[in-house]
Amino acid sequence: MGRLGTLTALYVTQYLGIGFITVGLTAILRDGGTSLDTLALLQVVGLIWPVKFLWAPLLDRYGSRRRGHYRSWLLVLQAALVLTLLALLPFSRLADQLGPVIAVCAVFVFFSATQDIAVDAVAVRLLAASERGTGNGIQVAASYLGNLLGGGVCVLVYDRFGWAAAVGLLAALTAIGLLVVWRFREPERTDRIVRIGGAYRALVSVFGQPGCRWWTFGVVPLVYVGAGMAYALVTPALVDAGWSLGRIGVVTGVVTSVPAIAAGLIAGLGIGRLGRAGVLVAGGVTLGLSTVALLPLMNGRAPLGGTVAALCFFLAAYTIANVVLYTVNMDYSRPGSGGTDFTVLSSFGLVCSFVAASLGLAAADRFGYPAVALASLVLVAAGVAVGVTHQRRFPPSGPTIRAAHPQTDLLVS
Numbered sequence: 001m002g003r004l005g006t007l008t009a010l011y012v013t014q015y016l017g018i019g020f021i022t023v024g025l026t027a028i029l030r031d032g033g034t035s036l037d038t039l040a041l042l043q044v045v046g047l048i049w050p051v052k053f054l055w056a057p058l059l060d061r062y063g064s065r066r067r068g069h070y071r072s073w074l075l076v077l078q079a080a081l082v083l084t085l086l087a088l089l090p091f092s093r094l095a096d097q098l099g100p101v102i103a104v105c106a107v108f109v110f111f112s113a114t115q116d117i118a119v120d121a122v123a124v125r126l127l128a129a130s131e132r133g134t135g136n137g138i139q140v141a142a143s144y145l146g147n148l149l150g151g152g153v154c155v156l157v158y159d160r161f162g163w164a165a166a167v168g169l170l171a172a173l174t175a176i177g178l179l180v181v182w183r184f185r186e187p188e189r190t191d192r193i194v195r196i197g198g199a200y201r202a203l204v205s206v207f208g209q210p211g212c213r214w215w216t217f218g219v220v221p222l223v224y225v226g227a228g229m230a231y232a233l234v235t236p237a238l239v240d241a242g243w244s245l246g247r248i249g250v251v252t253g254v255v256t257s258v259p260a261i262a263a264g265l266i267a268g269l270g271i272g273r274l275g276r277a278g279v280l281v282a283g284g285v286t287l288g289l290s291t292v293a294l295l296p297l298m299n300g301r302a303p304l305g306g307t308v309a310a311l312c313f314f315l316a317a318y319t320i321a322n323v324v325l326y327t328v329n330m331d332y333s334r335p336g337s338g339g340t341d342f343t344v345l346s347s348f349g350l351v352c353s354f355v356a357a358s359l360g361l362a363a364a365d366r367f368g369y370p371a372v373a374l375a376s377l378v379l380v381a382a383g384v385a386v387g388v389t390h391q392r393r394f395p396p397s398g399p400t401i402r403a404a405h406p407q408t409d410l411l412v413s
Helices: 003-031 036-054 056-061 069-086 094-126 129-161 163-183 196-208 212-232 234-240 245-255 257-293 304-331 335-367 369-393
Strands: 191-193 410-412
Touching (some): 003 036, 036 056, 094 335, 191 196, 191 335, 212 369, 234 245, 234 304, 245 257, 257 304, 304 335, 335 369
């Protein structure tokens, strides 16, 4: 299996359980009568992902020379993902055992977030500048495919065959990643960090690269907050328009994932041809058009066909923009501290998304859905303009290894 195939398998299996927990398990529990307030506790475990930068330097600092620096982490973490899913098997009476179920899910999310650090670090080291678009297109598309399988297919299996069959399928699919890691041969690392302090300094030193602060604190917030504000309005607007929770779950969790997967792959390939700025413009224009297409929903009119088409269009556009943001984050991720760099840059984007959801809902309560949707257009347009200017001034670098830390913190063999 080639490099891109290895990354695809690891990213997909990483998101299988996440999709099952955030979408599938939520639907199963709701169907069993669990209150929305209680279900909110299940969503809280997702907050582990934005803070994973706190332990990312540990993965950059420690690792086995003999088994491969990041491969040694992945062997343990991928096995831990499978075992944690199997730990859910005894809890067939979910409503009566919700506390232990949420605890196991929190452990799984922790292992999944940590596995993501290691996979991202491998991607940083393996992919040349010309391959990063494709690699990050795969990463974003894999997240939707994992959600589709974990949040959709496994729920159908549960409905037909029961809890044990659904969890068993989930564990079996996740175990494919373990086989992939076992066969993976990681290139020898020659820039090992010898001090943990040096690894943690990467959390700050990453922003010292030319243009990194401009990108991270300028482009990323504008695009993520703009698009995130509009996306946060979708579910409440659908509820207000009279859609059932079941229909909302199927459309937003399953149906819209298919075009998003295709959009992620196409955007990744497009970066190789059009460049980061070109695909960012395409994503911004598509986001603008798709947000306009959502205005009937924001005004309370939600016919099934037109609304589904608009939602698919919007999520595909959001995916295109996301691929570009991830790709430039990888441009700024140094091979010596790839896990830390990519994690801290991406975590800031996640924080922006959480903030966007809160801002969007609060603003909608005061000004209405259409006003917030139009404001999101302005923010995205500004983000695209700033992003294009950034790329003209700071084009992506080649696959040279930039020093992650002062020379005293590195051991170069």
